[in-house]
Amino acid sequence: xxxxxALALTLACLIAAPAHAQLKIDITKGxxxxxxxxxxxxxxxxxxxxxxxxxxxxxxERSGLFKPIDKSAFIEKxxxxxxxxxxxxxxxxxxxxxxxxxxxxxxxxxxVSFRLWDVTxxxxxxxxxxxxxxxxxxxxxxxxxxEIYSRLTGETxxxxxxxxxVAESGPLQRRVKRLAIMDxxxxxxxxLTDGRYMALTPRFSPxxxxxxxxxxxxxxxxxxxxxxxxxxxxxxxxxxxMSFAPRFTPDGHSIIMSIALGDSGVTNxxxxxxxxxxxxxxxxxxxxxxxxxxxxxxxRIVFNSDRGGAQxxxxxxxxxxxxxxxxxxxxxxxxxxxxxxxxLIAFTKIAGGQxxxxxxxxxxxxxxxxTSSYSEEGPTWxxxxxxxxxxxxxxxxxxRLYSVDVTGYNLREVPTPIDASDxxxxxxxxx
Amino acid sequence: xxxAIAACTAGIPHPAKTNTSMASLHPEIPHDPTLPISLxxxxxxxxxxxKCWAVKAGAAHVPVVTIGVWLNRDGSLVDARYTENTAANxxxxxxxxxxxxxxxxxHLCTPLTGLPPDKYEGWxxxxxxxxxxxxxx
Numbered sequence: 001x002x003x004x005x006a007l008a009l010t011l012a013c014l015i016a017a018p019a020h021a022q023l024k025i026d027i028t029k030g031x032x033x034x035x036x037x038x039x040x041x042x043x044x045x046x047x048x049x050x051x052x053x054x055x056x057x058x059x060x061e062r063s064g065l066f067k068p069i070d071k072s073a074f075i076e077k078x079x080x081x082x083x084x085x086x087x088x089x090x091x092x093x094x095x096x097x098x099x100x101x102x103x104x105x106x107x108x109x110x111x112v113s114f115r116l117w118d119v120t121x122x123x124x125x126x127x128x129x130x131x132x133x134x135x136x137x138x139x140x141x142x143x144x145x146x147e148i149y150s151r152l153t154g155e156t157x158x159x160x161x162x163x164x165x166v167a168e169s170g171p172l173q174r175r176v177k178r179l180a181i182m183d184x185x186x187x188x189x190x191x192l193t194d195g196r197y198m199a200l201t202p203r204f205s206p207x208x209x210x211x212x213x214x215x216x217x218x219x220x221x222x223x224x225x226x227x228x229x230x231x232x233x234x235x236x237x238x239x240x241x242m243s244f245a246p247r248f249t250p251d252g253h254s255i256i257m258s259i260a261l262g263d264s265g266v267t268n269x270x271x272x273x274x275x276x277x278x279x280x281x282x283x284x285x286x287x288x289x290x291x292x293x294x295x296x297x298x299x300r301i302v303f304n305s306d307r308g309g310a311q312x313x314x315x316x317x318x319x320x321x322x323x324x325x326x327x328x329x330x331x332x333x334x335x336x337x338x339x340x341x342x343x344l345i346a347f348t349k350i351a352g353g354q355x356x357x358x359x360x361x362x363x364x365x366x367x368x369x370x371t372s373s374y375s376e377e378g379p380t381w382x383x384x385x386x387x388x389x390x391x392x393x394x395x396x397x398x399x400r401l402y403s404v405d406v407t408g409y410n411l412r413e414v415p416t417p418i419d420a421s422d423x424x425x426x427x428x429x430x431x
Numbered sequence: 432x433x434x435a436i437a438a439c440t441a442g443i444p445h446p447a448k449t450n451t452s453m454a455s456l457h458p459e460i461p462h463d464p465t466l467p468i469s470l471x472x473x474x475x476x477x478x479x480x481x482k483c484w485a486v487k488a489g490a491a492h493v494p495v496v497t498i499g500v501w502l503n504r505d506g507s508l509v510d511a512r513y514t515e516n517t518a519a520n521x522x523x524x525x526x527x528x529x530x531x532x533x534x535x536x537x538h539l540c541t542p543l544t545g546l547p548p549d550k551y552e553g554w555x556x557x558x559x560x561x562x563x564x565x566x567x568x
Contacts, residue, residue: 027484
């Protein structure tokens with residue numbers, strides 16, 4: 001066929017055939033592949049070097065975003081004289097990131113420096129030095145893990161934090177409930193109460209090393225404030241009714257809780273200044289308003305109420321005005337918790353005989369279930385708003401803590417010595 | 432003439448076969464709504480790609496990458512090429528990372544399954560835009 005005819009045919013095709021229109025498809029989701037990272041033992045001290053590297057690697061792995069490479073595969077040995085790693089050796093074992101560290105000790109003092117290397121780009125990505133005491137080595141490891149996490153994900157970390165929760169034991173009819181505290185990786189575990197009186201709903205102060213919780217010493221539950229460093233406790237007064245679900249306000253100067261007055265069971269939200277101990281009522285329903293949680297900017301409060309009939313989630317301004325219902329799905333909603341990032345509210349939902357931990361945006365849109373089971377509840381957020389911890393009970397009554405990423409991936413059981421419920425996640429610890 | 436008409440309805444010809452650049456062959460033709468590709472087919476293809484696209488850990492800003500894909504009737508891959516917009520940014524390492532991850536997804540995922548053979552002309556060429564903005568919100 002001559003060139004003119006070919007051109008005419010091509011033009012005819014373009015004009016005559018709308019079937020040539022493109023099919024365009026948007027791919028808006030992927031699956032997150034953990035970044036392969038190598039964390040060799042830190043040089044300069046054999047035991048501490050291994051301990052710190054192991055804690056860093058475990059933190060990164062637990063986040064679900066990193067995949068530490070098996071140490072036995074390593075080729076190059078990092079020592080105190082290593083200035084720049086042999087990147088080819090690390091590429092060979094599949095590492096994209098590499099963490100090297102050097103330790104020196106003098107008496108009880110400890111100096112740790114680390115460097116994060118981009119193996120593909122063959123350059124240093126981060127590096128810092130820390131001076132502290134030997135017995136602080138775990139915190140240093142968590143702080144280093146946070147630096148690495150932050151540099152590689154663009155988000156703040158969450159490893160240098162603690163969990164306070166209710167440790168449970170004994171038969172279901174005579175359950176012993178005591179408070180316990182541990183690092184977010186389950187280490188440094190300590191019981192805070194002795195189990196003589198039931199202790200519930202512990203919550204961290206956002207600003208100080210204190211917790212509040214409910215104790216059933218005596219007939220009525222009382223709210224107690226405890227200093228975690230000194231162990232000193234004080235009762236925040238007895239209120240005219242039963243008090244529940246106390247939480248700190250974001251500035252740490254007041255608490256918010258629900259109080260049930262009289263026998264009617266009518267329960268409303270109150271704040272109380274820790275300084276003046278003045279009570280201030282926020283809601284005025286004739287039902288049950290409970291489980292309040294502040295937005296991180298202190299302007300709004302999310303809470304649980306049955307004012308509309310069934311248990312649902314509402315938000316309101318911090319002064320109690322502008323109450324809006326935000327949950328609208330089938331079933332009952334409770335235990336709302338506002339993310340420290342302000343962008344999401346986590347909650348427990350019961351529908352169709354199944355329990356769910358879910359999240360929704362503060363206006364109620366975008367509701368997503370993250371997990372579901374026979375019985376689970378009580379979400380608490382990691383300091384960076386990326387991970388949620390909650391408790392789950394199986395049909396035999398065994399109750400444990402679990403964590404899940406806000407994307408719904410990486411569900412894991414959190415190790416505790418005995419049964420556990422009602423976790424609360426601390427902010428990042430002060431440096 | 433019969434031969435010519437058959438050539439017209441065979442879908443968008445692969446550049447290597449016609450020696451013409453992608454841009455000149457179909458400049459900005461929008462998706463034709465009369466094209467009989469059902470939403471379920473589109474969802475089916477999306478779900479396959481979701482599983483194949485490995486997003487790097489904690490990606491905070493993932494560049495948008497567009498890849499043109501030519502398929503055989505059995506859903507297997509004839510060729511996959513970056514569009515001109517995407518190809519122009521490959522000098523940027525972060526962009527290149529993202530582009531290569533998207534390309535790997537296309538290769539991992541083909542042959543695509545569940546595509547209606549009687550509507551082959553509608554899906555013999557697909558332009559995929561990889562855009563994580565919604566997931567990262």
